[in-house]
Amino acid sequence: MSYLNPPPAPAPVIVTKDVGGLVRNYEAQTEYYRETDREVRVHECHSACTMALSLPNVCVYPDSIFKFHQAYNLNDKQTDLGVSRQLFDSYPPAVRARLGTLTRKFKVLSGKELIALGVRDCNAPHIMVARAKPQPQSTNALARVWSNVMSAFDKRAKPAPSQPPSTTLVAIHQQNEAGKRRTMAHVFAPTPLPPARPNSLSVAFTQKMPAIALPKVIEGAQPILPAQFLAYAMIARAEH
Secondary structure (H helix, E strand, C coil), X not given: CCCCCCCCCCCCEEECCECCCCHHHHHHHHHHHHHHCCCEEEEEEEHHHHHHHHCCXXXXXXXXXXXXXXXXXXXCCCECHHHHHHHHHCCCHHHHHHHCCCCCCCEEEEHHHHHHCXXXXXXXXXXXXXXXXXXXXXXXXXXXXXXHHHHHHCXXXXXXXXXXXXXXXXXXXXXXXXXXXXXXXXXXXXXXXXXXXXCCHHHHHHHHCCCCCCCCCCCCCCCCCCHHHHHHHHHHHHHC
């Protein structure tokens, strides 16, 4: 199995033999393994495949083989010193010290030598170490926005310096205030009260009636109708 063709996650990537290729392809695949914390187990690795040594979850076997050399252009076969430096800098410091530099000829290191330089042995128990991952930019931006919102409601937050309002904002504020005053005047305008109603219609007529002299009651007789009824009857007779 090659370095660029891994099995489905989360199975470990087992490199049986990989002879290398374009450095940019191996660089992209290495970053993918780094971000996903994939374990990479290497048996034999040449050229650009040796970038696997930069991974935190890489391991080798005592009989593994790693072959290092300078990067070169496939078209004209000329050495690319910039890419070669990038490839060399990806190795752990102990491996760089052992290699010294890269040349066009292969430099070979065995798995046993790499294990002695600090690379993990695949046969040894694998102890996972938690490490913090950098948060994406979008998450940092969201955290900043949330922090700004919370600080606005914090009583201890300092008030923002006052700025002179623009002419447009002043005009809008004045229009709003004028509208509020007109609305309040309409709501609280005094409303005329209806005329007071008398408690009783008979009382009203009684209050307006002139004093009428009633006939004398025959001695010994008792009145049948009340005095007010007689007054009404006399008023009605006078109108007819």
